[in-house]
Amino acid sequence: MHDLKWIRDNAVAFDAALARRGLPPRSGDILALDATHRGVQTRLQEMQAERNDLSKQIGLLKRQNQDASTIMAQVAHLKEAIPAAEGLDRDYAEQMELLLAALPNLPAADVPDGPDESANVELRRWGTPASFDFPALEHDVLGERMGLMDFEAASRLSGARFVVLKGALARLERALGQFMLDVQTEEHGYTEINPPTLVKDTALFGTGQLPKFGDDLFKTSTGHWLIPTAEVPLTNLVGDTILEEASLPRRLTALTACYRSEAGAAGKDTRGMIRQHQFLKVELVSITTPDQSEEEHERMTRCAETLLQRLELPYRVIVLCTGDMGFSARKTYDIEVWLPGQGRYREISSCSNCGDFQARRMKARFRTAEKTNRFVHTLNGSGLAVGRTLVAVLENYQQADGSVVVPKALRPYMGKIETLC
């Protein structure tokens, strides 16, 4: 949600920032509506003040058992005017809300401009893609050959874009989740949360999925939504609260199932378990002061990278250009892991700084030393999508005979299993 006051004072900058997102200028519409709204508001408030004043006089007279009919006649003309003005006021406020809620966050100054993913900029690489002396296979081929990954069964149960994992492979996914959570909580200071995965629409509004992107979500017959990411419950945890500045940053993590309808992804990644309706993800969320937010963004990204380094999976980090960023983000780093079977890097984690965009929507403030309340900054990122990490492990650790070696970092979680075959 945008700050209307800021737009009033920075209309040109606002439109310029929208332009970087490929959007037409909106400050004209917004400020015109704002002026009209404030005019109505002023008139309404004047009438309310008059009514309050006269009503007080009526109260005084009545208590003294005197006749108040003269004053009551004076106030009569407001009887229609005030409700009418109130209605207008509400309408304009609602229009403004719709107008602002539909606009995405403004990109940070150092985000590269560009229309789509082709303009993203690679920042760094870690690790060297292994060269196999045999043709590398894709994860789904490996998994099915081992009899540990069953897409047919999944489609009988649930249709397309689901998978059944079995035996050692199911355990490997569990091991990955445990490993990631342990590193983030024990080494990086994140507090583990086990949140609901069904939420109300207010929560989705707070993080920006609603009102615009409901099509991407699953909704239950009870009106609940299945979360597309644990960012939703984790971030909304601080919604409608005032935090003490000293308690920031707050770092939260959760391992949850995530659900996405993939409505706009028809035909994309239909094979394998790259793009599923349901997947596990370890999410990281930080709630910070504005001062801390940029540094925290870098830190969070490193926290996610650490996992790939421990797993010895080659990756690269890119910064998304203005045209490729999500709705709520002002800056986003994607971490892409190397997939030998596909012969390319593939997104495995996305770390976004949302500034105070979400905080304004869900009213998350902090109290400063001067005792004024300001909106917090929220940052969120996956501390890795577990399913895609599983894919990366399979493809990077595959052997000539089609078996897969368990990465060292996961051994403690795998019991006696050292190889999947």
Add this chain to the structure above:
RNA sequence: GGAGAGGUGCCAGAGUGGUUGAAUGGGCCGGUCUCGAAAACCGGAGUGGGGGCAACCCCACCGUGGGUUCGAAUCCCACCCUCUCCGCCA
């Protein structure tokens, strides 16, 4: 799912349709006292919005949204949420 109780400020907890933005207690901030602290006493303090260079003025807010009224925390309706009991259930 059935029955009941309730949602008021940082917390607890009053509140008769009319100077109630809201008693009281705790906590918090400032001060007096003290070498310092505690205790005691005095004082201060909500959030958002509109206007003004400013002192300051005005409006709204007692779960949410409507309604009745000159006037609503208080009365009416709907919804949401919480708690207790019963039923069902992993």
